[in-house]
Amino acid sequence: GLRWLYVVNKGRFDISFREYTLREDVKTISGEIIETGCDVVGISVSIWNAEKSRLLSLLLKKQNPKIIIIAGGPEVSYEPGYFLKNWEIDYVVSGEGEFVLGELLDALKNEKEVEIAGVSSKTKISKITVKADIEKLLSYPSPYQLEEDRKEMKNRLIYFETSRGCPYRCQYCLSSLEKGVRYFPQEYIAENLKYIIESDVRQVKFLDRTFNLNKRHTAFVFNFLLKNYRPNLSFQFEIYADLLNEAMIDFLNDNVPENYFRFEIGVQSTHEPTNISVMRKQDFPILAHNIRRLMDGGKIDLHLDLIAGLPHENYERFVKSFNDVFGLGAKEVQLGFLKLLRGTALRKRASAFGYVYDEKPPYEVISNNNISKLELDRIRDAERALEKFWNSGRFTRTMNRLVSGEYKERYFELFDEIGQFYNTRKLPHSAYQLEDLFRYLNQFLQSKNIDASATLRDDYYSNFTIRPTGYWTDRIDKKSRRKLLHAIAQNEEFLQENGLTGRVIEKQTAIDRLENGKYLLTVYLENERKQLEYQMDKMDLK
Numbered sequence: 001g002l003r004w005l006y007v008v009n010k011g012r013f014d015i016s017f018r019e020y021t022l023r024e025d026v027k028t029i030s031g032e033i034i035e036t037g038c039d040v041v042g043i044s045v046s047i048w049n050a051e052k053s054r055l056l057s058l059l060l061k062k063q064n065p066k067i068i069i070i071a072g073g074p075e076v077s078y079e080p081g082y083f084l085k086n087w088e089i090d091y092v093v094s095g096e097g098e099f100v101l102g103e104l105l106d107a108l109k110n111e112k113e114v115e116i117a118g119v120s121s122k123t124k125i126s127k128i129t130v131k132a133d134i135e136k137l138l139s140y141p142s143p144y145q146l147e148e149d150r151k152e153m154k155n156r157l158i159y160f161e162t163s164r165g166c167p168y169r170c171q172y173c174l175s176s177l178e179k180g181v182r183y184f185p186q187e188y189i190a191e192n193l194k195y196i197i198e199s200d201v202r203q204v205k206f207l208d209r210t211f212n213l214n215k216r217h218t219a220f221v222f223n224f225l226l227k228n229y230r231p232n233l234s235f236q237f238e239i240y241a242d243l244l245n246e247a248m249i250d251f252l253n254d255n256v257p258e259n260y261f262r263f264e265i266g267v268q269s270t271h272e273p274t275n276i277s278v279m280r281k282q283d284f285p286i287l288a289h290n291i292r293r294l295m296d297g298g299k300i301d302l303h304l305d306l307i308a309g310l311p312h313e314n315y316e317r318f319v320k321s322f323n324d325v326f327g328l329g330a331k332e333v334q335l336g337f338l339k340l341l342r343g344t345a346l347r348k349r350a351s352a353f354g355y356v357y358d359e360k361p362p363y364e365v366i367s368n369n370n371i372s373k374l375e376l377d378r379i380r381d382a383e384r385a386l387e388k389f390w391n392s393g394r395f396t397r398t399m400n401r402l403v404s405g406e407y408k409e410r411y412f413e414l415f416d417e418i419g420q421f422y423n424t425r426k427l428p429h430s431a432y433q434l435e436d437l438f439r440y441l442n443q444f445l446q447s448k449n450i451d452a453s454a455t456l457r458d459d460y461y462s463n464f465t466i467r468p469t470g471y472w473t474d475r476i477d478k479k480s481r482r483k484l485l486h487a488i489a490q491n492e493e494f495l496q497e498n499g500l501t502g503r504v505i506e507k508q509t510a511i512d513r514l515e516n517g518k519y520l521l522t523v524y525l526e527n528e529r530k531q532l533e534y535q536m537d538k539m540d541l542k
Contacts, residue, residue, distance in 0.1 A: 001044065001073075001096075002017050002019065002044060003017070003041070003095075003143030003144075003149075004098050004132075004137065004148060004456060005017070005097060005098055005101055006143070006146075007138050007140045007141045007143050007146070007159045008098040008099065008101075008102065008137070009098075009101055009102045009105065011057060012103070012105075012106070013103075013105050013109070014131045016036075016283065018032075018033075019139060022048065022049060022539070026055050026056050026059060027059060028054055028055045030060050030063060031063075033060060034060065034064055034067075034417045037411070038067070039067065039068060039123075039365050040067070040068045040069075040105065041060060041067060041068070041069050041070070042069075042070040042071075042072060042101065043056065043057065043069065043070070043071050043072070043073075044072055044073040045071050045072065045073040045075040045076045045083075045149045046073055046074055046075050047072075047074075047075050047339065047341065047361040047362035047363065048201075048349055048361070048362065050075050050361035050362075051360065051361060051511055052362070053071070053386070054087050057087055057088045057089050057301070058072070058087075058088045060088075061088040067434065068090050068108060068145060069088065069089040069091075070089070070090065070091045070092070070093060070101070071083060071089045071091070071092050071093070072092070072093040072094075072097045072101075072105065073085070073312070073507065074341075075176050075361065075384050075467075076092050076094075077092070077094040077095055077343070077366060078094070078129070078131055078174070078177065078342050078343025079342045080092035080094055080120035080126070081120065081125045082342075084122050084125075085122075086119065087388065088472075090121065090122070091114070091119055091120065091121050092119070092120045092350055093119055093129065093130075094119075094120065094126060094128065094129045094132060095116060095118050095119050095128075095129035095130035096130055096131050096132040096164070097118070097130065097132075098132045098137060099130075099132055099133070099136070100116060100117075100118045100130050103116045103246075104116055104119050106372045108368055109248045111322075116128060118130030118420050120139065120293065129177070129178075129430065130262050131182075131209045132164075132238075134182050134183075134184060135163070138184075138185070138188055138538075140191055140417065142162065142191075142195075144158070144192045144195060144196060145192065145195050148200075150377055153199045153200055153201045153490075154200040154201065154202065155197075156201070157203050157204075157205060158196055158201050158204045158205070159204075159205055159207050160192070160193070160196070160204050160205070160206055161184070161185050161206070161207040161208060161213075162183065162189050162206065162208055162217070162221060163181050163182060163183045163184065163213075163214075163217070164178075164181070164182050165179070165180050165181040165182055165209070166178055166209035166210060166211060167176045167181055167210065168180065168209075168210065168279075168280070168281065169279045170278055170280045171277075171278040171279050171280075171345040171346040172280060172307070172310070172338060172339070172340075172344055173341075173344065174341055174342070174343060174344060175511070176210045176279075176344065176345065177343060177344070181210075181213060181214075181531045182513070183214070183217060184441035186217075186220055187294055189220075189221065189224075190224055193221075193225070194228060195223060195229070197225075197228050197230050197233065201233065202232060202233060202234070202497065203234050203235075203236070204233070204234070204236070205235075205236040206235065206236065206237050206238070206239070208497070209238060209241045210238065210239075210243075210405075211238055211239055212236040212237070212239050212243050212244065212248075213243065215315045216250075216455060217235060218248075218455050219248075219400055224348075225260070225261075226255055226340050226451075227258065228259055229260065230515075233260070234260055234261070234262055234265075235260065235261055235436075235537075236261075236262040236263070236264060237261065237262070237263055237264065238264050238265075238266070239263040240265075240266075241263075241264050241265045241284050241290045241341045242281075242282060242286050242287050242288075244290045244294075244363070246293075249293045249297070250292060250302060252294065252297065252299065252369070253293070253294070253297030253298075253299055254298075255301060257299070258288060258299055259301070260299075261299070261300045261301075262300065262302075262303065262335065263271055263294070263300055263301070263302050263303065264303045264305065265287075265291065265302060265303070265304050265305065266305040267282070267284075267287065267304055267305060267306060267321075267325050268280065268282075268305060268306060268307045269306070269307065269310050269313055269318075269321045270284045270311065270320065270321045270325065271310075271312065271313050271317050271320075271321060271323040272284075273312045274310045274311055274312045274313045274317075277310075277311040277312055277353075278310060278311065278346060279345075284324070286377045288324075288328060290327045291304070291330070292328060292329075294427035295328065295329050295330070301332075301333070302328075302330040302331060302333045303330065303331070303332040303334060304325050304328065304332070304333050304334070305333075305334045305336060306321060306333065306334070306336065307336050307337065307338050307339035308335060308337050308338065308365075308371075308376060308383075309337050309365035309368060309371060309376060311336055311346075311353045311370070312373050313370060313371070314370040314375075315371055315372075315375040315378075315379075318379065318542070320507050322411065322412040323409065323410075323411050323412055326403075326411040326412070326433060327411065328411065329392070330399050332390075332391045333386065333390065333391065334391070335379070335382070335386055336381040337364050337365055337376070337379075337380070337383075338357075338364070338365040339362045339363050339364055339365070340355060340357045340363045340364075340365065341363060347363070347507075352370055353368050353370075354367075354368050354369035355368045356368070356373075373492060378416065378419070378420075380422065381416070381419030381422065381423060382412060382415040382416040382418075382419045383415075383419075384419060384422070384429055385414075385418035385422070386414040386415045387413070388437060389418065389437075389441060394434070394459065394463055395436070395441065395456075395459050396459060396462070396492070397455040397459050397462075398415075398441070398452050398455040398456050398459050401452060401455050402414055402450075402452070406450055408450070410510060417444070417448075418441070418444055421440075421443075421444045422440070424492075425443075427440055427442075434463060434472075435458075435460075435470055435471070435472040436472075438456055438459075438473075439472050439473065440454055440461050441456065442473070444537070457512060457520075458531075461510060461522045461529065462474055462529070464524070465524065466508070466524050467507070467509060467510050467522075467524045468510065471510070474511060474513070474515060475495065475512070476511065477525070482506075483532055484511055484536070485505055485506050485511055485517065487510060487536070488509075488511075488519075488521070489502035489503075489505040489506050490502065494534065498532060501525065504523060504525070505521070505523075508523060508525070509521050509522065509523045509524070510522040510524075517535060517536050518533055518534065518535055518536070519534045519536055520532075520533060520534075521533070
């Protein structure tokens, strides 16, 4: 969106754009903006940067009371009056502002009265949410091929849109307020994707709300990306899994290279009364079948979404939704919490479901008629454990062992118990080392009389491409470790049998004690990591 605003208007006005992260200091940002000497500032506002955007506008006005501030973006688009009343801003642009921004800047430049659809001021609120004419957008330079972006392409996540709008009416989602879906032409899509693929970009995320809505459009983009495949590049799509048919799944499983496509699939809930209450169309048996088929293909990474706090879903029923979804075996399961977003139908009907939610962005649910604050907080504890120990991908062997063994079909219980273990032991959720996570998980498993030391060990070593300097448990002290490795490095017969050198053993090998005088060697070579067993005898240690 930011780059579209720039390319559409840079020919008529002296404008530029800057991007900042949430970690950056707002005072520093405001100082940099003031130093440019600009007369007008536009701020794109979402639920995630809303508070910092409010503070930024306040600081800018304090430093330059004459500066004109325009706010746009999803957070301010649907209740512009609230923001104009409570923030230090002058105008709000509601909706897609590529052309509206130009009209507003022209009015300000020529001191004309601002009477523009989709633009609100302190004296006049527009009830229109504007849409940009895609055909008209095509007459401007591509926002994906800016010269000023060329040097940083490798380090950026590229957001790419092939369509705008959403056909569905999910009551908690801002996309439900848009009517119809508009597509960019295939020629335009191909030209810009070709440019991106031929650059050194590593990751592209499609912004389309339901990428696979139109079968012909979907097939065109998939075929183009496969025809122009490049290693070290991945594409992420939001997919409505119900819409996938057998032919498309076969095509994907047969043709997509590994790590090239990543599908984000929103399940949200498997409870049909919940889905009906938020006008979400879903056939979970079909969805589950399609996901399993993609999983069996082994080519596409799947990211499945759940939302806690939806109407009519109590704690026990949410646990079932979680287990239903987690049981599909996806690489990532994102457990989110309902946000009562400004402008959405669910926020307007919040009292009907007894919703209590945070009044500040991101407006996260606190409780409702079906689930208490205590229960949602417990789910939040489980979510932290899910992120650390499943979604991080750092504990693959141990987690797979647990969810197929001791916690089979009790997936939520695993993460819930880890979360409660954290609370009981008052373990930190931040400012920890990787070794700490392994230590905490091992302590939890020991409290359940589960010995997973072997898989934890292998998981730990898999997190490194060179021998780690430490270890999560000190079963062999450093002096003894050096002595053991030195002894093994003198065994020429062993070295020759395994194609190793003494230097590799002493400098690139981790050692762990097994049973009966045996040791496990984890050897870090240039392009691989391999494990060998070594039988130590008294002669070795002389």
